[in-house]
Amino acid sequence: MRKLVPSYFAGAVLGAIGFFLGSQYVTHFIGAGNAPDGPNFDQQGLVIGFIGLLFGWLLGIGAFKYPFSWLLAMKDPDHEEEMRLAGKDAGVMRYFRFTTDHKVVGIQYLVVTMLMLALGGLGAMLIRTELITPGAKAFPTGTYNTIVSMHGMLMILTTISFFIGPFGNFVVPIMIGARDMAFPRLNALSFALLFPGLVIFMMTPIFGLIIMNGDGGGVQTGWTVYGTLADQTGIGMTPLAAGVLLIGASSIMGAVNLVTTVITMRAPGMTWTRLPMTVWGIFGAALLAAIGTGAFSADLLLILLDRIYKTSFFYVATGGNAVGAGGGSSWLSQNLFWFFGHPEVYLIVLPAFGIVIDILVVFGRKPLFGYKMAVLGIMGVVVLSFLVWAHHEFVSGWAPEIRPFYMATTEMISIPTGLVFLVVLGTLWRGRLWMTTAMLFAMSFIWNFLIGGLTGVFLSDVPADVQLHGGMFVTAHFHYTIVGGALMGFFAAVYFWFPKMTGRMLDERLGKIHFWGTQIGFNVAFLAMFYVGLQGMPRRVADYAPIFAPANFVISIFAFILAASILVFFYNVIASWVAGEKAVANPWGAKSLEWLVPTPVPLENFEEIPVVASGPYDYGEPVDSGKPIPAAGGGSAGQVAG
Amino acid sequence: MNEPQHLRRAALIWLVLTVVSLVAAWIIGPQLASWGSIPPVASNRAEDVDKLLGIFTLLSIPVFWLVVVFAGYAAFTFKSDGRPDRDGPGIRGHMPTQVTWVIVSVILVSFLFGYGLYAYNSLQSASAANTLVVHVNGEQWLWNYSFPQYGNASSTTLELPVNRPVRFDITSTDVQHSFWVPAMDVKQDAVPGVTTHISATPTQIGSYEVRCAELCGVYHSYMETPLLIVSESDFESYIATLQSGGSARIASPANALAWMVPDADSRASSIREGWVA
Numbered sequence: 001m002r003k004l005v006p007s008y009f010a011g012a013v014l015g016a017i018g019f020f021l022g023s024q025y026v027t028h029f030i031g032a033g034n035a036p037d038g039p040n041f042d043q044q045g046l047v048i049g050f051i052g053l054l055f056g057w058l059l060g061i062g063a064f065k066y067p068f069s070w071l072l073a074m075k076d077p078d079h080e081e082e083m084r085l086a087g088k089d090a091g092v093m094r095y096f097r098f099t100t101d102h103k104v105v106g107i108q109y110l111v112v113t114m115l116m117l118a119l120g121g122l123g124a125m126l127i128r129t130e131l132i133t134p135g136a137k138a139f140p141t142g143t144y145n146t147i148v149s150m151h152g153m154l155m156i157l158t159t160i161s162f163f164i165g166p167f168g169n170f171v172v173p174i175m176i177g178a179r180d181m182a183f184p185r186l187n188a189l190s191f192a193l194l195f196p197g198l199v200i201f202m203m204t205p206i207f208g209l210i211i212m213n214g215d216g217g218g219v220q221t222g223w224t225v226y227g228t229l230a231d232q233t234g235i236g237m238t239p240l241a242a243g244v245l246l247i248g249a250s251s252i253m254g255a256v257n258l259v260t261t262v263i264t265m266r267a268p269g270m271t272w273t274r275l276p277m278t279v280w281g282i283f284g285a286a287l288l289a290a291i292g293t294g295a296f297s298a299d300l301l302l303i304l305l306d307r308i309y310k311t312s313f314f315y316v317a318t319g320g321n322a323v324g325a326g327g328g329s330s331w332l333s334q335n336l337f338w339f340f341g342h343p344e345v346y347l348i349v350l351p352a353f354g355i356v357i358d359i360l361v362v363f364g365r366k367p368l369f370g371y372k373m374a375v376l377g378i379m380g381v382v383v384l385s386f387l388v389w390a391h392h393e394f395v396s397g398w399a400p401e402i403r404p405f406y407m408a409t410t411e412m413i414s415i416p417t418g419l420v421f422l423v424v425l426g427t428l429w430r431g432r433l434w435m436t437t438a439m440l441f442a443m444s445f446i447w448n449f450l451i452g453g454l455t456g457v458f459l460s461d462v463p464a465d466v467q468l469h470g471g472m473f474v475t476a477h478f479h480y481t482i483v484g485g486a487l488m489g490f491f492a493a494v495y496f497w498f499p500k501m502t503g504r505m506l507d508e509r510l511g512k513i514h515f516w517g518t519q520i521g522f523n524v525a526f527l528a529m530f531y532v533g534l535q536g537m538p539r540r541v542a543d544y545a546p547i548f549a550p551a552n553f554v555i556s557i558f559a560f561i562l563a564a565s566i567l568v569f570f571y572n573v574i575a576s577w578v579a580g581e582k583a584v585a586n587p588w589g590a591k592s593l594e595w596l597v598p599t600p601v602p603l604e605n606f607e608e609i610p611v612v613a614s615g616p617y618d619y620g621e622p623v624d625s626g627k628p629i630p631a632a633g634g635g636s637a638g639q640v641a642g
Numbered sequence: 643m644n645e646p647q648h649l650r651r652a653a654l655i656w657l658v659l660t661v662v663s664l665v666a667a668w669i670i671g672p673q674l675a676s677w678g679s680i681p682p683v684a685s686n687r688a689e690d691v692d693k694l695l696g697i698f699t700l701l702s703i704p705v706f707w708l709v710v711v712f713a714g715y716a717a718f719t720f721k722s723d724g725r726p727d728r729d730g731p732g733i734r735g736h737m738p739t740q741v742t743w744v745i746v747s748v749i750l751v752s753f754l755f756g757y758g759l760y761a762y763n764s765l766q767s768a769s770a771a772n773t774l775v776v777h778v779n780g781e782q783w784l785w786n787y788s789f790p791q792y793g794n795a796s797s798t799t800l801e802l803p804v805n806r807p808v809r810f811d812i813t814s815t816d817v818q819h820s821f822w823v824p825a826m827d828v829k830q831d832a833v834p835g836v837t838t839h840i841s842a843t844p845t846q847i848g849s850y851e852v853r854c855a856e857l858c859g860v861y862h863s864y865m866e867t868p869l870l871i872v873s874e875s876d877f878e879s880y881i882a883t884l885q886s887g888g889s890a891r892i893a894s895p896a897n898a899l900a901w902m903v904p905d906a907d908s909r910a911s912s913i914r915e916g917w918v919a
Contacts, residue, residue, distance in 0.1 A: 136863065141860055141861055141862075141863050141864075142860040144863075145857065145859075145860065145862070148857075220857070220859045220860060220862075221857060222857045224857075226817075226818050226856075226857075228816070228817040228818050228834055229817040229818065229857070229858060229859060232816070232817060232859070233859070316834035316835035327835075328835075329835065330817075330818045330833045330834060330835070331833065331836075364720075364730060365722075365726050365728070365729040365730050366729065366730035366731065366732070366733065367732055367733065367734045368734070369733060369734065369735055369736075370734075370735040370740055371734070371735075373735070373740055395820060395829050395830055395831055395855075396831045396833065396838075397812075397830060397831055397833055397836065397838030397839075403762070404759055404762065407755060407758055407759070407762070408755050411751045411754050411755050411758075412751060414747065414751060415744070415747050415748060415751060418743065418747040419743070419744070421709055422739070422740065422743045424713070425709065425712045425713060425716075426733070426735070426736065426739070428712075428713055428716040428717070428720070429648075429712065429716050429720075429733075430645065430648070430716070430720055430730055430731055430733070431716065431720055431730040432720065432722040432726035432728065432729065432730045433716065433717060433720050433721050433722055433726075434722050434724070434725055434726050435717075435721060435722075443713065443717060446709065446713050447710065447713070450706060450709050450710065451706075454702040454705065454706055457698060457702065457754065458695065458698050460754075460758075461694065461698070461754065461758040461761075462758060462762045463687075463690065463691050463694055463758070463761045463762055463765055464691055464694050464695055464698065464758075466687075466691070466827060466828075466829045467688075467691050467695075467824070467827045467829065469820075469829055469855065470820055470822065470829065470855030470856060471855070531679065534674075534679060534680050535678065535679060535680065535681070536680070536681040536824035538822070538853055538854075538855050539855075539857070540857045540862065541862065541863040542863040543863045543864065544863075545866075547678055589725075617734075619729045619730065619732065620729050620730060620731055620732025620733070620734075621728065621729050621730070621731055621732060
């Protein structure tokens with residue numbers, strides 16, 4: 001019993017009590033139901049319940065212990081106490097409470113993001129079940145829209161956190177030669193907010209579809225939550241907005257922490273030009289998350305205010321079933337959303353750029369081709385991605401005069417992206433390619449992201465976008481970048497770092513089955529989706545005209561193959577984690593710092609902080625025609641001195 | 643095999659695949675509309691944009707094969723059997739290649755932008771004197787049309803005269819919709835509180851559809867109504883019918899709720915039938 005307080009179990013119990021007390025407080029002391037002209041008490045009750053849930057949870061897992069002892073002016077924690085907080089001698093229980101060790105947080109993130117991936121994938125399967133034949137047969141249309149919205153939102157939240165969370169936390173500090181993140185408590189808090197955020201988010205179908213409104217009560221908006229519709233949609237919108245707000249806060253905390261860590265915690269000698277590309281990619285993504293997420297949080301907050309207190313930020317019409325006084329702006333909602341929404345897709349894919357490059361180097365046994373070019377590519381994307389968001393509004397009617405500007409910036413972003421492609425090709429060329437599962441996934445990234453990128457050029461063009469916007473072509477395009485790009489990068493990263501993170505090897509044979517199933521399922525399904533998009537099938541519909549039927553049947557069948565292969569992946573992860581082959585410290589022959597520490601990684605990573613004397617890419621025999629071309633961070637002395 | 647031989651061989655594969663794909667695209671492209679692979683081409687906009695999509699496709703073919711051939715060639719030729727026992731050459735960059743790559747991508751992007759801008763501007767041309775103005779008002783979940791030049795005659799089905807420029811003035815009464823005529827390449831959001839515009843000239847008589855392209859609530863899937871492009875005289879009689887109050891109003895799916903049957907399959911088809919009532 002002593003062991004269970006504080007822990008997630010105590011957090012779950014206190015969270016449930018907090019939710020009950022919070023929501024009942026509103027019902028009993030403030031009001032119930034919906035006042036026609038006043039606040040919406042149902043939703044107010046839910047939101048205050050969520051706040052109760054959050055506090056109960058944080059109390060139960062032990063997050064308040066140190067803030068309170070600091071407030072009460074007790075003595076500052078000494079090193080011994082810090083180590084206890086980081087989970088020293090806590091055994092497996094350290095994974096089930098508020099623990100500051102970055103490796104524990106990384107593992108927690110890995111498990112939760114995979115759970116989110118499974119839930120989002122379930123949504124995709126429900127969508128494809130509905131669309132396998134014409135006619136809204138499987139679900140009523142309102143329920144279908146809710147599934148579409150939740151699939152979209154959940155997958156975006158997953159992909160935002162599945163690099164920064166597991167690998168940003170576990171791998172990056174070791175890669176740069178640090179003992180932990182810059183702010184270990186903030187790090188633990190960022191995970192501690194993700195989990196209740198997810199729980200609140202998953203209340204959407206429970207309250208929206210089951211308890212309160214029936215078919216129309218879920219979320220009708222899609223993940224874009226455009227204000228006019230978000231204000232009007234059923235009660236499911238409230239848990240969705242509140243949950244995503246919380247996950248957004250978690251994401252900002254994680255991002256700020258990573259940016260600070262990379263800037264300030266690098267070991268002596270770990271210069272900017274010796275950083276592995278993984279660190280660059282995650283660093284760029286963290287910058288985007290730290291700057292961009294706030295706009296979306298503001299958007300969701302305004303939606304909640306509109307819905308509960310009738311503030312009318314977004315609602316325009318008056319009379320009828322209008323919400324509030326009217327006079328709002330739908331364009332405000334679109335701009336707030338896309339100012340976050342577009343950097344966000346680069347946020348998802350930048351870590352994949354870095355990780356894929358690193359994996360190609362390790363399994364190609366060749367130095368990185370054009371280090372500075374790769375850095376320029378990633379940072380160029382970071383800068384440009386904040387200047388392109390209005391290409392999502394080419395048909396919105398907003399500010400037609402500046403469309404050419406956004407067309408130019410959007411097309412310009414293909415230049416830094418193109419640099420990354422040259423780096424990738426140059427690194428592969430004449431390497432000694434070791435085709436492990438991680439390498440296969442990294443190589444599939446090239447094919448998939450190339451298709452995603454080239455189709456993006458079609459959409460960047462204003463007149464072409466007018467036809468393709470809002471259709472299945474767009475859906476196929478961004479699935480090629482996010483699933484074909486980022487998710488394949490994630491799989492590559494899992495196969496690559498799993499031995500370091502868990503001490504066990506993943507099964508390579510199952511890995512190959514997973515790889516081929518994923519590639520075939522994904523590519524056939526989404527190439528067919530480009531086809532229906534060109535035919536003119538709109539996005540987010542439960543029913544469609546007969547002309548789209550053959551392609552949709554193909555998409556659904558291959559989507560099921562894709563899902564089956566991902567089940568193989570989950571089985572592989574669970575089985576290997578429990579009883580896989582034991583991993584040695586450096587199974588791949590890699591040269592970055594995380595492979596030079598023992599497995600399992602000791603609590604403070606390094607006995608002594610290493611002094612770095614060379615870059616992570618020192619592979620290679622002398623070139624045929626003379627000496628190797630020197631590059632930044634060159635030198636071939638021992639990796640770690642001291 | 644030494645380095646130049648690998649390079650020459652990969653370049654040759656790239657060249658062959660590119661030429662074959664370009665020829666195939668050149669032959670297949672013009673047939674797509676007749677196969678139903680792209681929407682019918684029924685306006686000047688649609689003609690221009692299809693040309694644009696064709697040019698983008700032709701441009702992306704060499705780029706696509708460049709990356710695929712070189713990565714694929716490396717994957718097959720430089721594969722090591724199991725764990726490599728030695729490293730590859732220590733190449734850390736090749737300045738001429740890098741510089742060429744940047745220059746070529748800048749040229750490609752400049753061309754894309756220049757051509758896109760030209761196409762965009764030519765579609766924004768000033769409206770002709772005989773332009774037909776149609777007020778479009780989105781509503782959950784149907785479209786209302788009225789013709790200000792014809793005494794605000796109004797309808798929920800749309801007919802347009804062929805070869806006469808049309809300007810759509812679009813707005814919405816409730817949430818954001820998007821007015822989409824796939825065959826005419828017309829798409830413009832219907833934003834509550836503001837009026838947005840888009841122009842096109844229908845060029846082919848026929849029966850098409852108007853769709854909502856922005857998720858707008860429970861029955862968004864069914865916000866789909868017919869469009870007829872007709873001769874000038876048929877259009878006059880359509881307007882005359884509207885002015886005498888003789889138009890049949892399409893039932894919105896929302897109105898159809900009352901007579902909806904619980905079985906989802908027949909419900910879907912009844913909703914579709916509801917529009918042509």
